Amino acid sequence: MSNQRKRLTGEREDEDDEDAEGIGEWERAYVDDRSWEELQEDESGLLRPIDNSAIYHAQYRRRLRMLSAAAAGTRIQKGLIRYLYIVIDFSRAAAEMDFRPSRIAVMAKHVEAFIREFFDQNPLSQIGLVSIKNGVAHTLTDLGGSPETHIKALMGKLEALGDSSLQNALELVNEHLSQVPSYGHREVLILYSALCTCDPGDIMETIQKCKKSKLRCSVIGLSAEMFICKHLCQETGGLYSVAVDEVHLKDLLLEHAPPPPAIAEFAIANLIKMGFPQRAAEGSMAICSCHKEVKIGAGYMCPRCKARVCDLPTECTICGLTLVSSPHLARSYHHLFPIAPFDEVPAFSSLNDSRRTLGKSCFGCQQSLIGTGNKPGQCVTCRKCKHYFCLDCDIYIHESLHNCPGCESIHRPKSVSLMEE
Amino acid sequence: MPSVASKQYSDDVSLLVLLLDTNPLFWSNTSITFSQFLSHVLAFLNAVLGLNQLNQVVVIATGYSSCDYIYDSSLTSNHGNFESRGTGMPPLFASLLKKLEDFVTKDEELSREEGHEDRTPSCLLSGSLSMALCYIQRVFRSGHIHPQPRILCLQGSPDGPEQYVAVMNSIFSAQRLMVPIDSCYIGVQNSAFLQQASYITGGVHHTPKQLDGLFQYLTTIFATDLHSRGFVQLPKPIGVDFRASCFCHKKTIDMGYICSVCLSIFCEHHKKCSTCGSVFGQSKLDEASSVSDKKRKAPHT
Numbered sequence: 001m002s003n004q005r006k007r008l009t010g011e012r013e014d015e016d017d018e019d020a021e022g023i024g025e026w027e028r029a030y031v032d033d034r035s036w037e038e039l040q041e042d043e044s045g046l047l048r049p050i051d052n053s054a055i056y057h058a059q060y061r062r063r064l065r066m067l068s069a070a071a072a073g074t075r076i077q078k079g080l081i082r083y084l085y086i087v088i089d090f091s092r093a094a095a096e097m098d099f100r101p102s103r104i105a106v107m108a109k110h111v112e113a114f115i116r117e118f119f120d121q122n123p124l125s126q127i128g129l130v131s132i133k134n135g136v137a138h139t140l141t142d143l144g145g146s147p148e149t150h151i152k153a154l155m156g157k158l159e160a161l162g163d164s165s166l167q168n169a170l171e172l173v174n175e176h177l178s179q180v181p182s183y184g185h186r187e188v189l190i191l192y193s194a195l196c197t198c199d200p201g202d203i204m205e206t207i208q209k210c211k212k213s214k215l216r217c218s219v220i221g222l223s224a225e226m227f228i229c230k231h232l233c234q235e236t237g238g239l240y241s242v243a244v245d246e247v248h249l250k251d252l253l254l255e256h257a258p259p260p261p262a263i264a265e266f267a268i269a270n271l272i273k274m275g276f277p278q279r280a281a282e283g284s285m286a287i288c289s290c291h292k293e294v295k296i297g298a299g300y301m302c303p304r305c306k307a308r309v310c311d312l313p314t315e316c317t318i319c320g321l322t323l324v325s326s327p328h329l330a331r332s333y334h335h336l337f338p339i340a341p342f343d344e345v346p347a348f349s350s351l352n353d354s355r356r357t358l359g360k361s362c363f364g365c366q367q368s369l370i371g372t373g374n375k376p377g378q379c380v381t382c383r384k385c386k387h388y389f390c391l392d393c394d395i396y397i398h399e400s401l402h403n404c405p406g407c408e409s410i411h412r413p414k415s416v417s418l419m420e421e
Numbered sequence: 422m423p424s425v426a427s428k429q430y431s432d433d434v435s436l437l438v439l440l441l442d443t444n445p446l447f448w449s450n451t452s453i454t455f456s457q458f459l460s461h462v463l464a465f466l467n468a469v470l471g472l473n474q475l476n477q478v479v480v481i482a483t484g485y486s487s488c489d490y491i492y493d494s495s496l497t498s499n500h501g502n503f504e505s506r507g508t509g510m511p512p513l514f515a516s517l518l519k520k521l522e523d524f525v526t527k528d529e530e531l532s533r534e535e536g537h538e539d540r541t542p543s544c545l546l547s548g549s550l551s552m553a554l555c556y557i558q559r560v561f562r563s564g565h566i567h568p569q570p571r572i573l574c575l576q577g578s579p580d581g582p583e584q585y586v587a588v589m590n591s592i593f594s595a596q597r598l599m600v601p602i603d604s605c606y607i608g609v610q611n612s613a614f615l616q617q618a619s620y621i622t623g624g625v626h627h628t629p630k631q632l633d634g635l636f637q638y639l640t641t642i643f644a645t646d647l648h649s650r651g652f653v654q655l656p657k658p659i660g661v662d663f664r665a666s667c668f669c670h671k672k673t674i675d676m677g678y679i680c681s682v683c684l685s686i687f688c689e690h691h692k693k694c695s696t697c698g699s700v701f702g703q704s705k706l707d708e709a710s711s712v713s714d715k716k717r718k719a720p721h722t
Contacts, residue, residue: 077697081681120597124684183681269699271678271690276664278675303675321676325663327621329684330589336683337586364555366490396558397551400597402590405555409548411486411532 057378057391064341064398078335079185079262081272082125083143084118085173086111086189088154090133091164093194093223099246103193103222104158110250111154111191115147117257121335123313123328125184128176129154130169134162135198137169143176145313164192166228167199167206170217174210183270186215187238189256192229193222203228211235214267216260220252237263259335275303275321277312289317334402342380342394342404362390364397364405382406432648436477436560436568437469438553441491442576443482443525444544445532447608451577453632458607459521462575463514465639470494472644477568479556481549482521483576484528488548490556491524492517543581546574546614550591550602557600569647571601571624574615577608585614592618601625603643607632613662620661627656668696 030036039047088107099106115127129140129150141153169190177186188210197203210217210232218238219229225242233240239256243249277300280286286308288295299308305319313324361368362379367390369379380394381387385406389397397404441462448455466478480492492514550572557570572595595602601624604615611628619626629638645653664673667688678687683697693700 077682080684267681269680269682269694269701271687271701272681273676274679275676276674278662278664282659326665327589327592327617327663329665329679329686330586331593332684333586334590362555364552365559366493366556367559392559392562393555396555401551401554401594403547403551403587405488405548405551408551408584408587409488409545411545 057395060395060399061344077262078259079267080122080124080259080332080335081184081267082122082187082259083128083177083180083184084125084187084189085128085130085143085176086114086191087130087132087137087169087173088191089164089193090131090158090160091135091162091194092160093164095160096193096223099222099249104160106246106249107191107193107222108154108158110246110253112151113250114253114257115150117254119145119147121257121331122259123331124322124324130172131157132164132166132169133160135165135168137165137172139172139176143180145315146311163198164194164196165199166190166192166197166232167201167203170203170206170210170232174206174213174215177215178213181270181272182268183272185259185262185267186213187260188215188217190217190219190229191222192219192226195223195226197228207232207235214263216263218256220249222249259332273321275316275323276325277301277303277309277323280308290314339398339402339404339407340383341398342382342389345379345381345388362393363387364389364393367392385410433646434473434475434568435469435646436479436557436570438479438481438556438570438572439466440546440549440553440572440574440576441480441482442544442578443521443528444485444542444578445525445529446485446542447544447578451607451632453607453635458632458635461636461639463517464636465644466514468640469644472646475568479553480517481552482524482528483544483546483549484524485544486531487524487528488545488552489520489524490552491520541581541583542578543584544576544578545584546576546578546581547584547587547591550574550588550595554591554594554598554600557598561598571603571647573643574602574604574618576604576606576612576615579608579610580612580614588614588618592621595622601647605629605639605643607635616658616661617663620658625650625655626658 041047088111090104094103094107096103118125118127123145126143126145127141127150128143131138131140140157141150144150170188173188177188180186215236216238217232217236219233219240221229221240221242223242225240230240232238239260241252241255243252280297280299280301282297285294285296286299287293288299288310289307290310295308295310299310300312300323301308302316302319302321302323304321305316307316307318309316309323313322313328315322360370369377369388369390377390379388379390382389382404385404387406389406439462443455466480469478470476476494478492478494479490482489482491553572557572560567560570592602595618600622602618602622603624604612604619604626606612606615606626606628616626618624625642627638627642629635642655645655662673664675665677665686666673667677668685669687669689672688674686674688678690679685680687680694680697680699680701682699683694685694685696691701
């Protein structure tokens with residue numbers, strides 16, 4: 001094992017091979033992260049202090065601007081009912097150690113986090129898992145809505161063998177997704193580590209087939225950019241990105257969790273019949289249809305066939321009716337009614353009247369917005385309610401809360417309907 | 422979003438964010454007057470602060486036309502300069518009472534500016550919930566050592582259906598931050614929002630039957646910190662109704678139809694969605710129409 005490591009990281013010194021036992025965490029910052037490269041100098045040659053929060057906020061603003069560039073004021077239709085297959089490449093390239101401890105472990109950990117986040121943001125959608133091993137694509141799990149089944153299946157077999165074949169994976173996924181109802185959006189997310197693909201036929205034909213069946217393919221590469229992945233994503237309208245380190249990989253994965261803008265022709269609008277079950281009475285005994293065991297008390301009753309199910313959302317195993325509760329639908333409403341990004345207040349604007357009255361402290365968290373030396377600190381303001389917010393509240397409001405506290409604290413008369421926001 | 426910091430404080434230090442309903446439309450006809458209610462609440466706040474010297478209390482007033490911070494026990498400006506009002510109120514809360522009075526006057530001015538027609542009796546719950554969550558998020562950012570936060574909603578006004586989306590957003594955000602929302606409802610009808618909020622976030626919901634003993638309900642149920650809740654029997658949620666109501670008739674339904682584009686709920690089959698205008702069952706591409714027919718006949722996976 002240590003010989004293999006020496007071959008891969010030949011230039012490194014011997015201390016690295018001891019890894020967790022030999023090197024302390026503080027040493028790792030110098031060996032791996034090269035923290036001295038982050039220092040900057042100003043014009044006179046003095047060191048500038050590193051302001052992490054401002055950098056973080058600047059990155060966030062850039063991301064927000066890219067996302068809302070086309071959508072300024074308009075509402076883009078999003079595909080809310082998604083059928084997503086995650087294809088993970090378990091070929092021998094996945095055993096590389098450039099991500100610690102190995103690419104497989106890092107991929108598995110981040111895919112688990114992604115699955116949980118996905119079901120949190122898209123409660124009506126379903127995920128399936130496919131792995132590529134030895135040049136053949138295997139289905140790890142079928143399309144389903146329960147995160148635990150997928151995570152258990154994923155963590156069960158983590159080994160890297162053989163070649164990778166992009167065409168086999170796409171053919172398999174295409175076959176599975178052809179049986180999905182027409183109102184759903186079909187997507188594939190491929191985590192690709194290899195630098196080549198060994199295919200039994202012409203992959204360009206497969207790509208055309210995917211395009212015709214309206215399958216949106218996105219790829220996250222772990223090694224380097226490949227033409228075939230780029231071509232696939234361009235043809236089908238997906239996203240192609242390559243991860244440079246573990247943190248970047250996590251960010252790229254989580255970018256796929258919120259619903260992407262829908263291409264109108266891809267899914268046919270349809271009315272889906274759904275049931276809203278009530279909780280079974282306390283102390284009632286029934287055999288649940290999912291585990292085939294006797295359960296007492298907590299559970300739900302399908303309104304059509306009265307079968308008992310344990311968890312929501314699910315599909316009734318007896319009659320096939322989709323069962324949800326109203327909070328599950330409500331989880332997707334913030335995609336339909338997004339809040340507008342806040343405007344940045346120029347850093348050294350004078351303390352004009354409105355700023356003086358409203359801008360002393362952040363409206364959300366009451367943190368003081370006056371910087372050092374009584375100068376106005378960095379803040380943002382909402383276009384509609386004109387309240388001032390600190391940078392951290394800005395990030396929290398747009399990424400997690402999806403409500404502007406200022407706009408919610410204004411009384412709106414009954415006649416204004418929800419749709420006119 | 423920064424992850425929730427590990428709680429390295431001792432177990433029972435808590436931060437209580439109290440959302441106080443000051444809606445004049447509700448308080449104008451109740452069995453208990455606002456000043457009696459306030460005396461119960463202030464005694465309760467004193468009790469919470471007395472349980473542990475590191476406990477913190479923040480009070481946010483939920484008005485009819487605005488919401489604002491009224492009191493923050495961690496600010497040192499509260500402790501000095503209390504003018505004794507001679508009313509028997511503890512001097513610790515002199516600033517709270519002053520700010521509350523200012524807030525209610527300002528709220529009344531703001532609501533007078535609007536018309537007198539269509540006065541919905543609801544208060545701005547979504548606004549104060551959002552502010553409370555921003556404050557709690559700031560506490561989480563302040564480092565590894567911080568008290569365990571929770572939110573207590575003291576409300577009597579009925580739910581305002583126009584706030585549904587905003588309230589649900591706040592509830593889900595509180596669930597992610599693992600902040601329980603307790604609710605004490607002192608009004609007449611049932612509040613579905615508060616029941617759902619407490620159920621989803623793991624808080625306690627209770628409707629006191631006798632408002633004369635409000636202090637007793639508050640101290641025995643809502644003063645318990647999060648760690649001790651494992652050892653104390655608190656009111657359990659019974660029969661929270663999660664059924665949806667259809668957009669066309671507003672009646673609760675067991676089974677309905679959902680538009681796949683905008684997730685609006687209908688009780689009967691329509692040709693067109695009234696919310697987003699999408700026509701159902703019609704594909705945009707002509708060649709695909711025959712293919713889509715075949716797909717609709719295929720069984721669901």
